[in-house]
Amino acid sequence: MEIGLNHYLVLSTILFAIGLVGVMRRKNLLMLFFATEILLNAVNISFAAISHYYGDLTGQMFVFFVIAIAASEVAVGLGLLIVWHKKHNNIDLDNMSTMRG
């Protein structure tokens, strides 16, 4: 029972699908951020796995940068969230429809 690359990729895909469910299902902005983090992490796993199985460090580098970006995204995102919350007193996605076409 050797664990191969495909195992990791399938795992990554499942996590990604969970993330997608979260992204689509959640109506709360904060929860949406959670779901996004799941998506990012799902991808990170596949990067790390590919990096490992091909003996190439590029994947790990990518993971590194993805984490960095995720961190800054959270920082800015939360800031915006707070501003929004201060202004509208909620963080419900259904209330955010100023971009109606």
Add this chain to the structure above:
Amino acid sequence: MELFLYTALFSPLVGSLFAALFGASPKTKIAGVVPSIMLGVSLLSSTILLVLVLTTGHTIHVEMMTWMATGNLYIPFGFVVDQVSVTMMMVVTLVSTVVHVYAIGYMDHDKGFNRFFSYLSAFVFSMMILVMSDNFAGLFIGWEGVGLCSWLLIGFWYHKESASWAANEAFIMNRIADLGMLIGIFLIYWNTGTLQYDGAFAAMANLDASTLTWIGIFLFVGAMGKSAQFPLHTWLADAMEGPTPVSALIHAATMVTAGVYLVVRANELYALIPHIGLFIASLGAFVAIFAASMALVNRDIKRVIAYSTLSQLGYMFVAAGLGAYWVALFHLMAHAFFKALLFLGAGNVMHAMDSELDPFKMGGLGKKMKGTMIMMTLASVALAGIYPFAGFFSKDLILEVGFVEHHYIIYTVLLFTAGLTAFYSFRIVALIFHGEERYKLFGFHPHEAYKFMLVAMSPLLVLAIIAGSFKMTYFDMVTYVLPATEYHVHNHLVYWIMTIGTQLFVILSIFYAYKKYTSRDVKVPDGTSAMENSFKYKLLINQYYIPYFYEEYLVKPYRELSEIFWTKIDQKIVDATVDGIANVFYQTGEKTRVMQSGNLSTMLKWMVAGTVALLSLAVVFGLAARHSGEIKIFLSGLGV
């Protein structure tokens, strides 16, 4: 000698430009005098050239400069003075000089005096180009140039609706014919490789008959327009809206004869295709009687003379069509003199009668206008063809040509027309100058024209009388370039019977007309007499309903079709299709806009849906790439 050629050609242009300088300013005598002098110069130069050609037999051929040159095409501004063109130059310059001088008096009170002379001289210039050019393209320049000037001059009194309408009609009708001419020129170019007369005619001898026939037909279509042959004749009568000197110069003496000139110039071509020549002659004979019949009843002196012109053009085409080119040219010349004289006389009458044109409202004017009466009577005699006036020598010659060439139907038609001609000519002479003084009823105060106008007309009078005596000199001259066929009835008895018979017939017609229209019974027609209600009269007075037919079945449908093209096809179909295509995109956007609800959650769902779609595509293409071989086999199995 080139100097004289250029002087003859360009002095009218100088005169025209000079008058044009005063175009916008109020009437200045000098704007009329200078163009007249310039025309005198042109006449002098033409005379010198004539003498030169006459005495030495030399022709002058110059090439001024290149006009168009591209590919194998080479068209210069080339001019030739040979026996034919010098004849035309003489006619043109002489008549136009007379008309210019006359017009100084005639247009005396007109606001557009300066403009008039500018146009008139420009016309002469165009006409000179037309007759002097040594190639078809140059001919076409003059051809269109005279058309332009004719448009300007017919519509000279542009404030009159009828005048501007007639001008446009003339221009457009001429354009229809010009298209034929243009096509003829194209045919000549692609078949002979040149548009120079000498080169083209030389090459034509080697062409096959059908090509030549087409060339002949198309060129003649051009001639039909300019010379107002049936069915393009209606513009000529309407063109009488222009000032009378214009009618005299353009619509009697010069421009309308351009068609005849073209056929004469292209004699080498038409000699090769006698069947077309016969067609031309037949059409000419038809037009001669057709126009004469309309002249019988018309109640507008200028229109009567116009129909008479048309009829005489028919004569010329008979001669030209039957190969008697020199006869045609001779009649053209003689006709120019007496017809211009007739028109100018009519101008005097109009002047006296405050532009009244109905001869029934005149009568007895002879007492007040003796000079004019004499001139018009003599011109009418010449037109009728009484010995020894000019018309006898030229017109009877055409009858002889018809007889000698054994075209007896044409001969009979022309003979009969000669009688008609005499009748209608003297009908108006009688109505205007003799009989009761009916004008008094309408309160006119006629007066004779200025002396110098009459003096100006006198050269024409002299020529109308004596032109016939130049016949032999003329024959000797032009037969350098034209076929020198003599037309004599060999049997002396027949000859004398014919001549005297014709003369008697004509004289009888004159007397009949004179008697009928000088009687005391002549009344101003009021539409009640039995004659006026007869079908024949109505048919003739309405010009065989041809203008009506054109208006109803050509002009109106064209106008309506245009309207339909614009409102229905252009806007409703073509443009609507374009807008429809644009609308598809617009509506798609409108519809799919709903997707963009602005709700982040919904949009995320769409995003995922899009991802799924893209992923599916990737899978499908991946599979297709992997299994392309099998797919091909499968598809070929299906017969695709």
Add this chain to the structure above:
Amino acid sequence: MFEAIAFYLFAFLTIAMFYIAVTTSQALYALSSLAAGMIFISAFFFILGADFLGAIQIVVYSGAVMALYAFGMMFFDTTRDVKEKQGNKAIIIGLSVISAALVVLIVAAPIVGNNIEALYPITEGAGNTQEVGMVLFTKYLVPFEVAAVMLLVAMIAGIVLAGKKMDLSLTLMNEAEIMLMKEEDKKVLS
């Protein structure tokens, strides 16, 4: 064998945690399970020999990110249930499953991966952190610096955005002042 057991164990744990994170209606549960999931993910990094990344993962996510989240959640009333209108569940699940299946199909296809060559091969005999450091400070130096700047910018942005009207403190204000403020601007605080 050990590797397989570890993989399946952590796989189960991560999936479970994340599943809770996206389905629970309690914000606190979601937060906690997310944090747990993140830590379990680091286990995969360790299994895969990416020790450095594993460490980073723990530090960044369970440390920094979770702290941030917690910080953020303190602003909101976390005790309250997150009320969520549920849309069509079938679509959500369907889309997710289809996309997952498609991705699996793609990655499972042998066309991928047969011809990949290592750009920066792992050096034998050097520790993972060392290798990472070598690559990071040579080939990826510029992106690394840019990332650093980006983090700084994000930090400042977070402070500025979240810090508006930070100078008022509800705890230091008395009831009257709070009421007055609510009168003035009802939207300021919940």
Add this chain to the structure above:
Amino acid sequence: MLDHILSILIFFPALAAMLGFVVHKDSMRAYGTAVATIEFALSLWLWFVFDANVSGMQFMEQIALVPTFGINYIVGVDGISLFIIILAAFFTMIGIASLGETKDVKNMIITLLFLQMTMVGVFAALDAMVFYLFWELSLVPMLYIIGAWGGPLRIYASVKFFLYTFAGSLVMLVGMLFMAYFYYQATGEWSFAILDWYRLILPESFQIWLFVAFFFGFAIKVPMFPFHTWLPYAHGQAPTIGSVILAAILLKMGTYAFIRFSLPLFPDASVYFMYPIAILAIIMIIYTAMVAYAQKDIKQVVAYSSVSHMGVIILGTFALNVEGISGSIFLMIAHGVVSGALFLLVGVIYDRRHTKYMSEFGGLASVMPRYATIFGLMLMASVGLPLTINFVGEFLSLLGFYKQSHILTLLAGTAIIVGAIYMLAAYKKMFFGVVTKEENKNLPDVNKRELIALIPLAIITVWLGIYPKPVLGPINTSVESVVGLMHEKAITKEAKSRIPSIGKDIKISRNSVEEAH
């Protein structure tokens, strides 16, 4: 300087336009006139130093832009493009000089100068990509002119103009990319240079597809029936200056491109499509002339007459012989001068009465005699009277096409009839009759500023009508090489027989190709 004269001609107006932003509003008119005059003088100098005996490209410049894909900035001029460039400079000059009182003169002049850059660029470009760039860029200033200074429907008109022509050009772009790809396939090198493409002989089926792709771009620009409907709107709504430039220069891009691209690149396809295109051209001539006759608005009459005349140009182009193509190029210039002048004339009356409906006028000949005279001259030029500029072009175009088809030429020849009908009818409605409207009784005649624009046009109209040789000569030399090239490249028997061979040595164009590299 001579080596870079074309680049100077292209970019000088743009540079001047940039500087124009800092020029004061009141002195902008003088500044614009000065710039345009310098540009015109430069273009005249170009003509002066142009060697009329060389059929190939002259004053070529080459700068590599994207060497990997063979995209270079190549410009050059031959007898075909030379006069259109001069015309563009000329019209910009008189357009700016005679600019009436409009709002925002400064921006208008800046826009015009930018437009001039794109126009000169299109006609000088010898690289398909550069050509395409200028081709598309030219839409922007025109969009701006119509959209900002136009009539009540200006937004609709400008958007329609932009989208319609843009859609066509995109198809053309695809064609260009394919052409470059085929070139790559054939030679192993990428190149977008037109002169390189000239050497490529394609199989007939490829030619047909590429011809169609290019055709859409060009036909919409010309505009050919049934793609013409943007034109009446654009003209109807555009300000005078916009209509003048549009009619005089921008429309010529389409016909010019036919001669620059379609004919030499796809000789067999050109022969293949000769009859369909000729039939379209004839529909253009007759149909739009009739539509013009039905118009109530004098500007629309002139707009539709433009379409009608463009039909003759297309016909001449597809005569595929020296006479026809030379004629069509000459007619491009002629039509530019005449329709430009007619639009200026319409602008004159519009400035005075703020209406373009012919029923509002009548009897103007007595009120504005000078205006009526110039209008009459241009009218006669428009209907193709000999000794005016239009006749030379129309005569040669029709003469050329007569070689290909007699019947079609006869039908196309009705242009001289239907043209006369709508023009004379319009002239009669506006100028003849008595003055009925009170407000027309005291209209001032053309003033000095308008005469500055109109008199040169009138002079050119007559001068080139009488003596077209200075223009026709260089055109003829270049066209001969194009026809020679086409004959040599043609592969089908049909095309070989339709396109006449030029006895002369056509090596010249080959040499210039080599010089380019």
